[in-house]
Amino acid sequence: MPADFNWAIGGEAGDGIDSTGKIFAQALSRAGRHVFTSKDFASRIRGGYTAYKIRTSVEQVQSVVDRLDVLIALTPRTIEENLSELHEGSVIVYDGDRTTMQNVEIPDGMVGLDVPLKSLAEDAGGAIMRNVVALGAACAVTDFPIENLDSALQKRFGNKGQKLVDNNKQAARLGRDYVTDEYDHEFDYSLETTDSDYVLLNGDEAIGMGALAAGCRFYAGYPITPATNVMEYLVGRIEHYGGHVVQAEDELSAINMALGAARAGARSMTATSGPGIDLMTETFGLVATSETPLVIVDVMRSGPSTGMPTKQEQGDLNQMLYGGHGEVPRFVLAPTTIDECFWKTVEAFNLAEKYNIPVYLTADLALAVTEQTFEPEAFDMDAVEIDRGKLVDEDEIDEWLDESGHFRTHAITHDGVSPRAKPGTAKGAHMSTGLEHDELGRRTEDTQMRVEQVDKRNRKVESAIERESFDYREYGTPGADNLVISWGSNEGALIEALELLEADDIDVHVISVPYIFPRPDLSAEINAAENVIVVECNNTGQFADVLEHDALCRVDRINKYNGVRFKADELAERITDTLADTAPAEVSQ
Amino acid sequence: MSSNVRFTDFKSDKQPTWCPGCGDFGTMNGMMKALANTGNDPDNTFIVAGIGCSGKIGTYMHSYALHGVHGRALPVGTGVKLANPDLEVMVAGGDGDGYSIGAGHFIHAVRRNIDMTYVVMDNRIYGLTKGQASPTSRSDFETSTSPEGPKQSPVNPLALALASGASFIAQSFSSDALRHAEIVQEAIEHDGFGFVNVFSPCVTFNDVDTYDYFRDSLVDLKDDGHDPTDYEAAKSVILDSEKEYQGVMYRDENAVPYGEAHGVTEDMTEIGEGAPEDAMDLVREFY
Numbered sequence: 001m002p003a004d005f006n007w008a009i010g011g012e013a014g015d016g017i018d019s020t021g022k023i024f025a026q027a028l029s030r031a032g033r034h035v036f037t038s039k040d041f042a043s044r045i046r047g048g049y050t051a052y053k054i055r056t057s058v059e060q061v062q063s064v065v066d067r068l069d070v071l072i073a074l075t076p077r078t079i080e081e082n083l084s085e086l087h088e089g090s091v092i093v094y095d096g097d098r099t100t101m102q103n104v105e106i107p108d109g110m111v112g113l114d115v116p117l118k119s120l121a122e123d124a125g126g127a128i129m130r131n132v133v134a135l136g137a138a139c140a141v142t143d144f145p146i147e148n149l150d151s152a153l154q155k156r157f158g159n160k161g162q163k164l165v166d167n168n169k170q171a172a173r174l175g176r177d178y179v180t181d182e183y184d185h186e187f188d189y190s191l192e193t194t195d196s197d198y199v200l201l202n203g204d205e206a207i208g209m210g211a212l213a214a215g216c217r218f219y220a221g222y223p224i225t226p227a228t229n230v231m232e233y234l235v236g237r238i239e240h241y242g243g244h245v246v247q248a249e250d251e252l253s254a255i256n257m258a259l260g261a262a263r264a265g266a267r268s269m270t271a272t273s274g275p276g277i278d279l280m281t282e283t284f285g286l287v288a289t290s291e292t293p294l295v296i297v298d299v300m301r302s303g304p305s306t307g308m309p310t311k312q313e314q315g316d317l318n319q320m321l322y323g324g325h326g327e328v329p330r331f332v333l334a335p336t337t338i339d340e341c342f343w344k345t346v347e348a349f350n351l352a353e354k355y356n357i358p359v360y361l362t363a364d365l366a367l368a369v370t371e372q373t374f375e376p377e378a379f380d381m382d383a384v385e386i387d388r389g390k391l392v393d394e395d396e397i398d399e400w401l402d403e404s405g406h407f408r409t410h411a412i413t414h415d416g417v418s419p420r421a422k423p424g425t426a427k428g429a430h431m432s433t434g435l436e437h438d439e440l441g442r443r444t445e446d447t448q449m450r451v452e453q454v455d456k457r458n459r460k461v462e463s464a465i466e467r468e469s470f471d472y473r474e475y476g477t478p479g480a481d482n483l484v485i486s487w488g489s490n491e492g493a494l495i496e497a498l499e500l501l502e503a504d505d506i507d508v509h510v511i512s513v514p515y516i517f518p519r520p521d522l523s524a525e526i527n528a529a530e531n532v533i534v535v536e537c538n539n540t541g542q543f544a545d546v547l548e549h550d551a552l553c554r555v556d557r558i559n560k561y562n563g564v565r566f567k568a569d570e571l572a573e574r575i576t577d578t579l580a581d582t583a584p585a586e587v588s589q
Numbered sequence: 590m591s592s593n594v595r596f597t598d599f600k601s602d603k604q605p606t607w608c609p610g611c612g613d614f615g616t617m618n619g620m621m622k623a624l625a626n627t628g629n630d631p632d633n634t635f636i637v638a639g640i641g642c643s644g645k646i647g648t649y650m651h652s653y654a655l656h657g658v659h660g661r662a663l664p665v666g667t668g669v670k671l672a673n674p675d676l677e678v679m680v681a682g683g684d685g686d687g688y689s690i691g692a693g694h695f696i697h698a699v700r701r702n703i704d705m706t707y708v709v710m711d712n713r714i715y716g717l718t719k720g721q722a723s724p725t726s727r728s729d730f731e732t733s734t735s736p737e738g739p740k741q742s743p744v745n746p747l748a749l750a751l752a753s754g755a756s757f758i759a760q761s762f763s764s765d766a767l768r769h770a771e772i773v774q775e776a777i778e779h780d781g782f783g784f785v786n787v788f789s790p791c792v793t794f795n796d797v798d799t800y801d802y803f804r805d806s807l808v809d810l811k812d813d814g815h816d817p818t819d820y821e822a823a824k825s826v827i828l829d830s831e832k833e834y835q836g837v838m839y840r841d842e843n844a845v846p847y848g849e850a851h852g853v854t855e856d857m858t859e860i861g862e863g864a865p866e867d868a869m870d871l872v873r874e875f876y
Contacts, residue, residue, distance in 0.1 A: 030876070199875035209871050215860030218672050220664075241865055244671055244853045249697040253664040256657065256694075260668020263655050264635070264676065265858035268668070286658050379872045384864035404602070422858055423653035423669070423676050429631040431647045433656035442603060442648055443656075 006067050010051035011074030020131040021052025026152035028056045029373050032194030036061040037371040049077050062492030063568045072134045089188050093137050124171035132168050136175025143190040198373035203341045203363045208233030210345025213384045217243030218268040220257035225309045226365045227299035230271040251276035255283045262292045265422030271297035274316050281323045286434040288328040293352035298362040311563030312366045314488050317542040320360040329461045331359040332516035336491040339378040353389040355460045366565040367489035390419045394426050408439040412452050416459025470515040480507040483529035487513050487543050490535050496568035523551040596625040601651040612789030615763030616710050623773035629677045637666045639686035642717045643710040646681045660691030663698040670705050673856045678705035688724040688744045699753040704846040706776045706783040712791035713798045720794035746786050747827040756781040756844035759837040762803050763789040781846040810836030
């Protein structure tokens with residue numbers, strides 16, 4: 001595991017926790033350090049505890065750990081909530097002038113820095129900047145050049161006038177100088193900087209950026225945590241490319257608007273979370289049976305019903321795979337990293353149009369709201385390719401007309417893929433419908449045509465499996481006795497867990513799968529391994545179920561459904577325990 | 590758009606399965622005439638239909654069309670029009686589709702003011718499911734699911750539209766072929782959301798709101814000196830529960846359609862073979 005540093009700021013909702021945390025993450029990123037962030041919400045709403053946590057290293061970090069080196073605590077509860085993560089030598093920055101913090105007790109072995117955040121902020125121009133004073137104090141503790149913080153402040157406040165930026169810079173300096181002057185202490189931390197240029201973004205933003213790169217020009221959505229960021233990202237950017245975002249009256253409307261735009265011939269998308277997917281499932285069947293290319297993003301949160309809206313879960317897999325009455329094929333893509341959110345979004349649009357099929361693209365909450373650093377080349381726009389599939393123009397349309405000159409929009413084809421003609425294309429006028437239909441898209445209850453259309457739709461899946469590469473990534477020791485399979489955001493923690501397991505001489509082969517349907521055939525790997533464990537953030541093991549079905553055998557499961565993502569050390573321990581439980585009992589001599 | 594399009598060009602070769610005498614025949618003929626009269630042709634026209642007897646209209650007309658799920662035709666039309674504003678978009682539905690299961694979409698489509706036309710075939714009954722009360726059924730109208738009448742006030746769709754900020758509200762009668770086509774044509778020509786509630790009698794299941802009833806009771810606003818640009822006058826005819834009217838009740842000529850207000854006036858269906866040229870700027874934003 002890289003030599004990492006773990007930092008957090010915590011307080012009550014409304015204390016500007018997110019925004020302050022983001023500024024520090026940005027400063028670290030601009031200093032050429034890798035960053036991985038996470039957000040904490042207590043399981044009880046009362047008291048309103050919230051925290052923004054940063055793990056940073058000069059090497060790539062892709063997981064959270066149970067360790068906190070520097071904590072900015074705006075409330076006593078922030079300290080209580082993080083006691084188990086704080087350790088000997090941890091530094092706690094707080095404002096002893098604040099009424100609630102006057103009698104705060106710093107646990108033995110830790111360093112308490114009482115910094116008058118509010119009064120220093122007032123000196124710099126306003127109490128509102130007290131969190132920035134704290135960031136300055138953090139710079140002093142970590143020997144981190146304050147110019148990097150300046151640059152992040154410029155980015156954050158630049159559009160609000162230079163005066164505000166300068167005041168914030170001054171606030172940071174007052175915090176730094178206070179710690180340097182008042183505390184003659186050798187801190188254990190030094191945040192080295194590098195010349196690397198990184199970009200810092202979360203999964204929702206990567207999906208939005210992927211959509212723009214892929215030519216998505218229409219988005220309709222209804223606000224819902226944790227998918228709203230996708231919509232907020234697109235608003236203000238999609239217009240530059242001639243597109244538009246509509247805030248619909250509900251998710252029923254959102255998917256129908258997106259469907260309409262797709263029927264008109266635009267690349268179109270909607271994004272939501274579980275409760276919205278429930279509503280959209282009604283129209284999903286229409287999208288699929290009318291063979292309309294559409295990308296539907298499900299940013300999963302804890303369910304069922306309203307569940308735990310700000311908590312991690314991977315519980316919607318069955319809903320995406322099987323949701324809706326009747327039977328109709330759909331594709332389900334599940335990126336496992338933030339940069340892959342970008343690429344899988346591009347791929348989702350191409351698959352949708354190549355096979356005239358709805359594509360679910362799913363990210364779990366942890367992937368969607370976590371910010372992480374990447375080399376900009378991870379998002380190389382020159383590598384984006386657009387394939388619009390069998391979209392026919394006026395010159396090509398004749399070969400798809402029947403003897404009366406009608407466009408065969410649901411033509412029975414060998415590969416299952418029928419042509420699309422955009423409205424406005426001469427000779428292309430046609431209808432489609434959620435009713436079973438003939439080649440012209442008109443209602444039919446003809447027994448033979450029904451069977452031909454069902455078979456045709458299913459042949460698209462067979463064609464995709466033949467033509468596309470529904471691949472996976474692997475880590476650790478291929479061919480090891482122990483195989484661990486994962487999907488979604490667990491990949492980062494698993495990679496780091498591998499190092500811990502290796503240190504204990506446990507060889508593990510990790511397979512991380514970004515395609516849920518169609519998915520790679522893992523039956524050979526599963527049957528060859530002695531122990532197979534499927535890791536996922538849900539109670540029943542939905543992915544484990546489909547893998548058992550594929551491989552016709554049983555697998556072990558590591559499930560987590562308390563609303564918190566997996567951590568590397570936790571995963572290593574649970575894998576070790578699971579392997580111990582499944583090991584054959586030693587025969588006594 | 591070709592100028593020699595005839596209204597029969599909008600007719601498909603599928604024979605309607607509506608009951609003989611159904612009002613929907615007349616409603617559809619008027620729609621086709623209005624489309625032809627406004628210079629449209631089947632290749633630039635998109636019809637969206639919902640579910641019910643009215644929903645079958647996409648099958649009997651010839652154009653680009655989608656027959657969607659129950660009550661959600663307006664959002665589909667919204668997406669079509671915004672994605673390609675060059676298309677003529679007409680949404681058709683019934684009173685159940687538009688004012689019951691789709692009522693939530695109706696009020697928002699009205700206030701969004703997308704430049705499209707919405708024709709509701711209002712027969713005050715559920716026909717395709719064989720005669721149950723609809724949201725516009727009279728409160729004492731006896732049906733299989735309301736043996737003593739629904740005992741609730743019927744929806745006044747025109748008032749609902751007015752309260753939602755409509756820019757064009759009209760009502761017509763399918764049997765008055767000339768006026769019906771004229772009114773739908775005005776709705777098409779209106780720069781914004783053109784809403785027409787059409788009395789389209791069900792000859793099989795509604796023995797109250799019949800052809801004879803409408804013929805006897807309809808007052809034509811054209812003969813009445815009504816000024817549709819006068820909001821107060823519109824309000825009084827729309828809220829008048831004593832009479833049935835046909836004609837254009839309200840037209841706000843100053844209302845700005847959604848597309849214009851949001852700068853969405855170009856076809857967005859054409860894209861390149863790769864990411865946009867300046868797409869790396871999107872990445873640089875995250876420095």
